[in-house]
Amino acid sequence: MTFWFQNRLRRAHPTNLLMMSYLAAIAVGTAALMMPGATVKGYIGVIDALFTATSAVCVTGLIVVDTGTYFTPLGQGVILFLIQIGGLGIMTISVALFQVIGKRVVFQQRMAMQEVFSHTPREDIYHLIRSVLYFTFAVETAGAVVLFVHWQPVYPVSEALYKAVFHSVSAFCNAGFSQFSNNLMADQASVMLNMTVCALIILGGIGFPVVYELYRGVVLRESSKVSIQTKSVIAASLGLILTGVLVILISEWNLLSSMGWWKGVLTAIFQSVTCRTAGFNTVDIASLNTATLLFMMFLMLVGASPGSCGGGMKTTTFTVLTAFSWSRLMRYKCVNLFGKTVPEDTVTKSISVLVFSLAAICVAVFLILFIDPDHGGRVQGNRQFLSFLFETVSAFGTVGLSMGITSMLTPAGKLVIVGLMIVGRVGVPAFTYIVAGGEATKGVRYAEENMMIG
Amino acid sequence: MTFWFQNRLRRAHPTNLLMMSYLAAIAVGTAALMMPGATVKGYIGVIDALFTATSAVCVTGLIVVDTGTYFTPLGQGVILFLIQIGGLGIMTISVALFQVIGKRVVFQQRMAMQEVFSHTPREDIYHLIRSVLYFTFAVETAGAVVLFVHWQPVYPVSEALYKAVFHSVSAFCNAGFSQFSNNLMADQASVMLNMTVCALIILGGIGFPVVYELYRGVVLRESSKVSIQTKSVIAASLGLILTGVLVILISEWNLLSSMGWWKGVLTAIFQSVTCRTAGFNTVDIASLNTATLLFMMFLMLVGASPGSCGGGMKTTTFTVLTAFSWSRLMRYKCVNLFGKTVPEDTVTKSISVLVFSLAAICVAVFLILFIDPDHGGRVQGNRQFLSFLFETVSAFGTVGLSMGITSMLTPAGKLVIVGLMIVGRVGVPAFTYIVAGGEATKGVRYAEENMMIG
Ligand SMILES: [K+]
Ligand SMILES: [K+]
Numbered sequence: 001m002t003f004w005f006q007n008r009l010r011r012a013h014p015t016n017l018l019m020m021s022y023l024a025a026i027a028v029g030t031a032a033l034m035m036p037g038a039t040v041k042g043y044i045g046v047i048d049a050l051f052t053a054t055s056a057v058c059v060t061g062l063i064v065v066d067t068g069t070y071f072t073p074l075g076q077g078v079i080l081f082l083i084q085i086g087g088l089g090i091m092t093i094s095v096a097l098f099q100v101i102g103k104r105v106v107f108q109q110r111m112a113m114q115e116v117f118s119h120t121p122r123e124d125i126y127h128l129i130r131s132v133l134y135f136t137f138a139v140e141t142a143g144a145v146v147l148f149v150h151w152q153p154v155y156p157v158s159e160a161l162y163k164a165v166f167h168s169v170s171a172f173c174n175a176g177f178s179q180f181s182n183n184l185m186a187d188q189a190s191v192m193l194n195m196t197v198c199a200l201i202i203l204g205g206i207g208f209p210v211v212y213e214l215y216r217g218v219v220l221r222e223s224s225k226v227s228i229q230t231k232s233v234i235a236a237s238l239g240l241i242l243t244g245v246l247v248i249l250i251s252e253w254n255l256l257s258s259m260g261w262w263k264g265v266l267t268a269i270f271q272s273v274t275c276r277t278a279g280f281n282t283v284d285i286a287s288l289n290t291a292t293l294l295f296m297m298f299l300m301l302v303g304a305s306p307g308s309c310g311g312g313m314k315t316t317t318f319t320v321l322t323a324f325s326w327s328r329l330m331r332y333k334c335v336n337l338f339g340k341t342v343p344e345d346t347v348t349k350s351i352s353v354l355v356f357s358l359a360a361i362c363v364a365v366f367l368i369l370f371i372d373p374d375h376g377g378r379v380q381g382n383r384q385f386l387s388f389l390f391e392t393v394s395a396f397g398t399v400g401l402s403m404g405i406t407s408m409l410t411p412a413g414k415l416v417i418v419g420l421m422i423v424g425r426v427g428v429p430a431f432t433y434i435v436a437g438g439e440a441t442k443g444v445r446y447a448e449e450n451m452m453i454g
Numbered sequence: 455m456t457f458w459f460q461n462r463l464r465r466a467h468p469t470n471l472l473m474m475s476y477l478a479a480i481a482v483g484t485a486a487l488m489m490p491g492a493t494v495k496g497y498i499g500v501i502d503a504l505f506t507a508t509s510a511v512c513v514t515g516l517i518v519v520d521t522g523t524y525f526t527p528l529g530q531g532v533i534l535f536l537i538q539i540g541g542l543g544i545m546t547i548s549v550a551l552f553q554v555i556g557k558r559v560v561f562q563q564r565m566a567m568q569e570v571f572s573h574t575p576r577e578d579i580y581h582l583i584r585s586v587l588y589f590t591f592a593v594e595t596a597g598a599v600v601l602f603v604h605w606q607p608v609y610p611v612s613e614a615l616y617k618a619v620f621h622s623v624s625a626f627c628n629a630g631f632s633q634f635s636n637n638l639m640a641d642q643a644s645v646m647l648n649m650t651v652c653a654l655i656i657l658g659g660i661g662f663p664v665v666y667e668l669y670r671g672v673v674l675r676e677s678s679k680v681s682i683q684t685k686s687v688i689a690a691s692l693g694l695i696l697t698g699v700l701v702i703l704i705s706e707w708n709l710l711s712s713m714g715w716w717k718g719v720l721t722a723i724f725q726s727v728t729c730r731t732a733g734f735n736t737v738d739i740a741s742l743n744t745a746t747l748l749f750m751m752f753l754m755l756v757g758a759s760p761g762s763c764g765g766g767m768k769t770t771t772f773t774v775l776t777a778f779s780w781s782r783l784m785r786y787k788c789v790n791l792f793g794k795t796v797p798e799d800t801v802t803k804s805i806s807v808l809v810f811s812l813a814a815i816c817v818a819v820f821l822i823l824f825i826d827p828d829h830g831g832r833v834q835g836n837r838q839f840l841s842f843l844f845e846t847v848s849a850f851g852t853v854g855l856s857m858g859i860t861s862m863l864t865p866a867g868k869l870v871i872v873g874l875m876i877v878g879r880v881g882v883p884a885f886t887y888i889v890a891g892g893e894a895t896k897g898v899r900y901a902e903e904n905m906m907i908g
Contacts, residue, residue: 251824290839291823298816321809328806351805352782355775358812362752369745370705385744386839 022057022086022426029053029082038075047411054418056082058425059309061176061279061400062391064407064414068179073162079177080166086425087173087204087309088136132208136172143168143200150192171200174310176279176400188282189263194270201278207233207305229316231338233305236315244272244299251292255283275299277310279400286387286403293390293403300397301357311398311424313357320350353428357396360427364420365392371412391417396424476511476540476880483507483536492529501865508872510536512879513763515630515733515854516845518861518868522633527616533631534620540879541627541658541763542590586662590626597622597654604646625654628764630733630854642736643717648724655732659758661687682792683770687759690769698726698753705746709737729753731764733854740841740857747844747857754851755811765852765878767811774804807882811850814881818874819846825866845871850878 030053036042044052048064055062056079067076147164155163163179170177178184187193203211210230217226248268249256256264267282274280276299285293303312319337324347327335335342365388387403394401395417409417484507490496498506502518509516510533521530601618609617617633624631632638641647657665664684671680702722703710710718721736728734730753739747757766773791778801781789789796819842841857848855849871863871 247824289823290842291820294816294820294823325806325809325813328802348782352779355779355808359779362748366745366748369743369748370701385843388744389839 019426025057025085026053029057032078033075037072038078039071047414051414051418053082054421057086058398058421059083059086059173059175060395060398060421062395062402062406066181067177068181080169083173083175083177084169139203140168140172143196146196168200171197172204174201174205174278174304183281185282188267194266198270198273201273205304205308205310206237207307209307228338228340232316232319236319240299241272244275245269247295248272248292251289276302277304277312277397277399281401285401297390297393300393300399303397313353317350317353320347321354360423361392361396364416365389367416368413395420398424473880479511479539480507483511486532487529491526492532493525501868505868505872507536508875511540512852512875513537513540513627513629514849514852514875516849516856516860520635521631522635534623537627537629537631538623593657594622594626597650600650625651626658628655628659628732628758637735639736642721648720652724652727655727659762659764660691661759661761663761682794685792686770686773690773694753695726698729699723701749702726702746705743730756731758731766731851731853735855739855751844751847754847754853757851767807771804771807774801775808814877815846815850818870819843821870822867849874852878
């Protein structure tokens with residue numbers, strides 16, 4: 001039996017392993033949250049436990065019950081652990097465990113990892129994993145120290161420490177879970193908290209490959225060549241953050257100017273950074289203008305950078321799609337970025353990710369509304385469709401921002417969101433792997449025949 | 455001066471000619487609608503006149519004033535004329551005019567026409583245009599006769615005749631303009647009207663190339679080969695209509711079952727057919743469920759078939775995108791349809807049209823909401839974002855269905871919709887032409903470098 005299982009595991013497709021790992025973590029997490037000691041009341045419904053566990057493992061941050069008051073410190077610890085596992089990626093963790101206990105990594109798992117670090121195939125995979133772990137814990141510790149200093153005057157030492165660790169991990173993993181009922185709105189005006197959380201989000205969301213390359217190039221001066229991946233990630237991140245700040249500032253001028261100009265700018269910066277894909281908030285999302293929310297949905301859809309804790313379509317996909325559109329408009333024969341040509345296959349991959357993402361979001365919104373024509377049963381109010389669309393994009397991009405309808409969803413609606421969170425977290429890389437992981441050699445080539453388009 | 459102008463015209467790019475023709479028709483139409491005799495009050499604001507003229511020329515059917523009561527019969531005649539011009543395509547008309555008055559078609563115009571009928575490049579362009587005109591007037595006459603028989607018992611002869619001609623042309627051109635204040639809701643239960651209008655819409659929206667091929671193949675038995683374009687159009691049209699009927703029936707079961715089953719089914723069929731891109735309605739659109747409206751937006755986006763009066767992304771684009779997604783999922787090396795391989799360029803064209811369409815719609819919604827953060831100024835109610843999104847998709851797909859907010863838009867909002875109607879009507883073919891009209895030979899090919907996607 002054990003042999004049979006090991007055999008199956010060895011032959012399993014990397015994407016299946018990835019998917020199974022996540023599902024297993026969600027199942028264990030659901031069970032752990034249902035322990036009587038995890039909740040203050042000693043009880044949580046299975047769908048709410050499943051929702052919370054999925055949201056934590058997928059580092060989404062959507063919540064159906066208030067993390068700080070519904071769960072005991074133990075329950076919050078379970079969530080923290082799930083976030084950390086989910087953020088680092090179960091594959092990374094499991095490879096690291098193999099490494100720690102001295103066993104050889106099975107070949108299939110090596111393959112999946114090399115897919116993750118495909119840009120540096122010559123590097124030793126163990127070395128990379130170790131670097132990921134060192135980097136993660138170093139940044140999280142630094143973040144926790146600053147946050148501890150920030151909260152230490154307000155809370156008892158142990159509580160301040162727990163909050164500091166929880167929020168540092170949650171921010172670095174781009175999870176967006178908070179122990180405060182109104183997320184980070186109470187600290188809206190704190191420059192220290194805003195900047196620390198922003199730094200954690202950016203370091204956690206920019207992707208380890210970029211950090212690694214910059215470290216080797218700038219600190220160690222080992223290499224002066226910067227890959228187009230790093231250039232794309234930095235250009236897209238900077239561009240999206242700045243555009244976001246501008247749009248939010250103009251669109252929410254009434255709200256932000258009433259705060260005083262530097263608090264307003266701070267809030268705009270924070271909300272722009274957190275939108276792709278951390279999901280903290282220092283303002284009430286439901287109170288924002290529709291135009292702002294629409295632009296935030298765009299940011300949520302683009303998401304973080306590849307090889308990071310964040311979700312969404314990824315900044316590189318966005319860069320390639322932009323370069324593709326430009327090349328078609330200019331009738332260029334290939335898609336170029338920073339003086340390099342992007343391979344045809346990579347362009348196709350990006351387009352597939354776009355089509356897949358849009359299809360997943362549309363199907364999910366349609367399902368939620370179709371299952372329950374009364375619009376989620378209990379959700380009324382004047383922007384219900386927008387609330388559902390926002391919720392769905394947020395779940396797919398593993399962002400976790402919400403206009404406040406999550407807990408009002410029907411059980412069926414919650415299950416759709418659970419599915420979408422998994423699709424957004426595991427589906428995108430799995431889909432990318434399936435779509436263009438190997439060479440497309442199957443299928444027949446027939447005689448060509450043209451059609452009219454558009 | 456005349457010589458200079460002729461010279462410019464001869465050297466103009468076909469897409470520029472297309473765009474200029476439409477803009478000229480809109481300008482003339484706006485002026486005509488502002489004639490004192492065109493409106494009952496003798497006056498219409500320039501923005502409303504521009505909106506109406508654009509909506510007519512682009513065969514969209516969105517209205518800011520009630521066609522039947524705001525305009526005199528003369529004004530309605532102007533609208534009818536603009537619809538007919540827009541539906542046939544100004545290029546077709548102008549080529550036909552050249553033909554009728556015995557002049558040679560200038561080379562540039564021939565090129566643009568051959569783009570339209572690119573699947574049969576060997577056919578004589580004059581012959582094709584003549585066939586288009588014969589076909590159009592034959593179908594419109596037949597439709598008018600049936601509609602006259604239908605309305606003749608209710609209205610005086612001349613009025614019934616005017617209504618019959620107006621609605622026949624409006625239906626065949628997929629315009630969706632009606633002389634009745636509540637569109638076709640009064641005739642909700644009439645099998646004769648429903649079936650006639652559906653037939654007109656389908657014949658006008660399926661595209662002349664398909665009609666021509668079926669005529670040659672089935673009636674004349676000249677050729678037994680059916681192109682993949684015709685197969686795609688028929689498969690997609692049938693599939694979309696049937697899926698639409700099913701979704702509307704299930705999603706609106708409460709409403710439809712209260713009508714009695716055959717009236718309910720008739721209404722579902724009509725609404726499914728009219729959604730892509732005619733834009734008539736026999737039920738109040740604003741009263742439909744959100745899930746229904748979401749699916750209708752999908753249908754509106756897909757739109758009619760190429761070489762027709764209709765708008766949207768076109769059914770062939772949808773078919774190629776579906777085949778593309780399937781081929782990527784199955785890792786096939788090429789995109790196949792009905793035992794033929796779709797050329798790489800055509801696939802890229804489809805993807806470009808998708809990206810272009812989504813970008814245009816998103817930018818337009820964002821602009822409307824951004825210009826006026828109070829959401830169109832006067833639009834309140836519980837589904838305002840949905841109303842705006844629906845309106846925008848409808849304008850882009852030249853559909854003309856509305857949740858009733860068109861006349862409540864601010865002047866700036868109306869201008870955005872005017873722009874979007876033009877982009878939806880002229881922009882899609884122009885964009886397609888620019889993107890892949892000729893061979894992409896410009897630009898440099900650099901060394902390839904890969905990136906992580908998704
Ligand atoms: K998140
Ligand atoms: K229309």
